[in-house]
Amino acid sequence: MVDPPTAKRLVQVIHDNLPAPVGERRPVHTIGIGVNGRFVASEVARSYCIAEHFDGEPVDVSIRFSNGLGGLEQHDGWSDVRGMAVRFHLKNGTGSDLIATTLGEFFVRNVDDFFKFSDTAKREPFRRRHWLLKILDFLQLKIPQRNPYPGETQAIDAGALRYANQHRFSQLGIFQVGLIGAPASYARASYHAVHTFWVTAPDGVRRPVRFYWQPVAGVRNIKPTPEPCEKYLFDELKKRLKRWPARFMLMMTIGEEGDTLDDCTKPWPGTRLRIAMGTLTLTEIPEGEDQATAGERISFNPCRLAPGIEPSNDPILKARLGAYEVSREMRGGCPFKWRADNA
Ligand code: HEM
Structure with a gap:
């Protein structure tokens, strides 16, 4: 506890x-x-x-x-x-x-990870990613950022993906969230x-x-x-x-x-x-x-x-x-x- x-x-x-x-x-x-x-x-x-x-x-x-x-x-x-x-x-x-x-799996292992994840995955304005960059993401085995839903101006997706790309243990969980x-x-x-x-x-x-x-x-x-x-x-x-x-x-x-x-x-x-x-x-x-x-x-x-x-x-x-x-x-x-x- x-x-x-x-x-x-x-x-x-x-x-x-x-x-x-x-x-x-x-x-x-x-x-x-x-x-x-x-x-x-x-x-x-x-x-x-x-x-x-x-x-x-x-x-x-x-x-x-x-x-x-x-x-x-x-x-x-x-x-x-x-x-x-x-x-x-x-x-x-x-x-x-x-x-x-x-x-199926969570994306952090312990409390320290959770705080670091929360620091990185803060809400930020949605930026559309050019389709060419999305192809590059796929080639580098990165999940590309999705397009925003109408009315969605801010999300944590970009920060969560940045975290996943830096922390192998979180990838299974965060990539599942993405899909x-x-x-x-x-x-x-x-x-x-x-x-x-x-x-x-x-x-x-x-x-x-x-x-x-x-x-x-x-x-x-x-x-x-x-x-x-x-x-x-x-x-x-x-x-x-x-x-x-x-x-x-x-x-x-x-x-x-x-x-x-x-x-x-x-x-x-x-x-x-x-x-x-x-x-x-x-x-x-x-x-x-x-x-x-x-x-x-x-x-x-x-x-x-x-x-x-x-x-x-x-x-x-x-x-x-x-x-x-x-x-x-x-x-x-x-x-x-x-x-x-x-x-
Ligand atoms: C450090 C990790 C986590 C934190 C800090 C956290 C925090 C919270 C908090 C504060 C609530 C609201 C509780 C309430 O007011 O009754 C909640 C609800 C919930 N969490 Fe988590 N959570 C964590 C991990 C998880 C995990 C691993 C799961 C997956 C099983 C999960 C599934 C849920 C679900 C389903 C609810 C809604 C429960 C309900 O309907 O009352 N959480 N979480």
Whole structure:
């Protein structure tokens, strides 16, 4: 865990780089929608992890889908990372959270990297890059800067690309951000929790694992729509859930000797064993005041974990514990009971 001043600074640098103040809202993933759902673990899940939500009993779940950008404008059609934050509600009134995005890997390894990245990737005026220079970028294996969307005058893309071109470890994450596109639906994207966690099996064996959500309807992107403030993701989800519940499989990849356990910029080999841990069914989208609670006041934390799951020593994961609490307090989000020993 980072000390309180560092946790505050982590949140402050995000606020400092916003296009405009967001008031009492999240400084990133500002635009989001709360959804209710139910999770049922697979037969095999309980033999890998003793956490309550893997015991096979149906568990109530709160989900918040979001666009990655910070700011009050909703640009669903822009190429952007999307978020899926999930709370499994446990019997004793506590919860276990799993926060994931459409990025397979993150772009910084630790807090120092994050501050340096934030210094370089500041918002700056968008400059169109000549097509000849873009070809040169491709030849040098650099991702060329995209053209601005109508109405987009400032962005962090140029600075992020400069950072990526100077820091090899960040390239996988930042290049994915550059190419990520826009999903056809929040229910048609896969979401990765990126960090390593340790899970304990009933026989006491502890395994390093990584989690991701796979949409049962399949992954589908649309061509990014450059219209300013294009909004479709909330309505699409509402219509979809009126017709039929949407489902995700929770997948757990098991690490092996030699796999990186504390660096979320590094992927694991694609050959690792993957276990289907269960199925999440999105059932309804709360309306009115209930939506305000489910979408805005709720606050997730990646280190809020049920007994049987522990955080790894990944410095980004540890830093998020404090940073998310600082942000929650700043925006008046709901505190939530949690075990003091899982920090
Ligand atoms: C140093 C690294 C990071 C910092 C400083 C950071 C900071 C933040 C902050 C301040 C919030 C708002 C929290 C709130 O007010 O409730 C947030 C939300 C979020 N972050 Fe991060 N974050 C980091 C890394 C990550 C990573 C690695 C992921 C990928 C899994 C991620 C995914 C998300 C998502 C999905 C949300 C929205 C959660 C919600 O819907 O409530 N973040 N982040």
